[in-house]
Amino acid sequence: MSTTHGDQALKPAVPHNPVRPDWLALHAEPALEPELPIVDAHHHLWEFPDKSYRTRDLLADIASGHDIRATVFVECKTRYDLDAPAELASAGELRFALAEAHDAQQQGARTRVAAALVGNADLALGADAGRVLDHLIDAAQGRLRGIRNIAVWHADVRASAATPPPHLLLDASFRAGVAQLAPRGLTFDAWCIHTQLPELSDLAAALPETGIVLNHVGGPLGLGPYRGRRDEVFHAWRRDIAELARRPNVFVKLGGFGMPLFGFDFERGDTPPDSASIAAKIRPYVESCIELFGASRCMFESNFPVDKGSFGYGVMWNAYKRLAAAASDAGKRALFHDTAAHFYRLES
Template sequence: MSTAHNESAPKQAVPHNPVRPEWLALREEPALEPGLPIVDAHHHLWEFPHKSYRTHDLLADIASGHDIRATVFVECKTHYDADAPAELASAGELRFALAESLDGQRRGAKTRVAAALVGNAELALGAEVGRVLDHLIDVGQGRLRGIRNIAVWHAQVRASAATPPAHLLLDATFRAGVAQLEPRGLSFDAWAIHTQLPELSDLAAALPQTRIVLNHVGGPLGLGPYRGHRDDVFAAWRRDVAELARRPNVFVKLGGFGMPLFGFDFERDAVPPDSASIAEKLRPYVETCIDVFSASRCMFESNFPVDKGSFGYGVMWNAYKRLAAGASDAEKRALFHDTAAHFYRLES
């Protein structure tokens, strides 16, 4: 597999798969183990000119039958304050998420929507980001638990709409910004692809007191020059994710598999995939993460509505439950509830 970099090659962001309700309706399944408590460790809420996903949409998905006790809202650059200084504009997103959570309460939802918030702050400000973090903590009304700065970068593949610079995780000023999190009780949500895992491992070693959670199992690429080379990518990803797991301050989110960058192509079938076929494709990645991190540092996530273009919410949780079928009761509780509840400091 050739991985030669071409800095001048044009790159376009890989779009999310469009959500097709009529297609998703072709596949429904009753919930497996409906009494198993779940914290959805990663989802978005947004309102953009071309797409919307609000609390009522999430609750409609949750109505598929699984016991979703609470959810973690993760930044997605929605509802920024247009009239605020650029470094403080993301406070508007936290206010939006809090309002959406209140909407869930008004609807009488059993699920605590956005019980924890992961916001955005420009950590490349270095130590100066401290005042921004203090402002976001105040705006978050006790729910802000972490900060995410997307670091996804590749010379040939643009796997995210974000456009961070190369080697952001190694930048000294950026690291000075990350160092501001731990003293304020905040964690770092890291979204990086498989070619960047050594950089994240280096960051975790440099800041051992900072709790870090890797999003979407570290994005083993299955598109561009990596399409058709899944075994080679898996071997490289497995090696580097095992090294990352040696850092005790790092956790991992199991999910995001519906994004095009994984190259699973679930969306191309005439009908949505069933949970058994999803589980079969995801098993090597999920089992590897649980093996090297242990269930106490792994948490399942929906990544909705991003993954909704590939499969339904209820079917997805069934797939995860199939993957955990051989786990002990304690391990299942950790994977689906306790690890996320501990990491994001949620009440039981």
């Protein structure tokens, strides 16, 4: 099975919201609890013909006042090595991320940018994926912690630019590829939408030794045929996320709420949303995950620059801190730092 085709190609992808610096500049906030240490558990760095987000851009966002100790770079199909065999081309992206991390060090940044890397490998290669993983481990120079294969698929909604086939998470060859991760000390970043959560739960049960982290709270859809059905979607999402939480090898990233697929429409205001407004909209999802998984299996993420089209970096972290205000000191530290540091094996 290939992960590069599927009938999603017949439907236009929901684009990311464009980043509008002038609009974002209309609202800023001082950082709440600026001393709270944070690991940004999910962000991208990229260089494409039509857009760029490099270390200098990330550090400018981090300068909003929060104590970002380290970040986790997640694959986004940038800077592939086009001269390499197709299955090995993603090593170029890892080398790009390492160069960006070195650039942050050269700038004297306190934040350890891209301290951990999540790369891409075609796990549908089955057992043959092991050879690719070994190549990526070498390319990452000790920083590779996991692999992401986007599985987002829906018959009526194309919520991602990726075009995987349907039911990828159930495919026997794909699972044979995922099984190659744990023996190499690697984890699996899972990105799927709420209608696919039972498939991920099945995968997690089949491979209990594999650490899995669900991206973006599992993408409860709020667009297309799901627009205007938020309560119905929430109840279906919560039912399936509760079942997923029963798998002790599964963690969850709290974030991604600025993507159009959630249908929150943060980008439609005359000014960017403030942190209280963001917190009010995302509260049911964040609180449900923390209740079901516990703080020790939840980690906050920025998903920048994807979410930057909807709100500012500092404002976003303030929204998260508002939601965690009632948590114990240990709970806060887990949500913002310790869970991600443990899952991605980051030094203190």
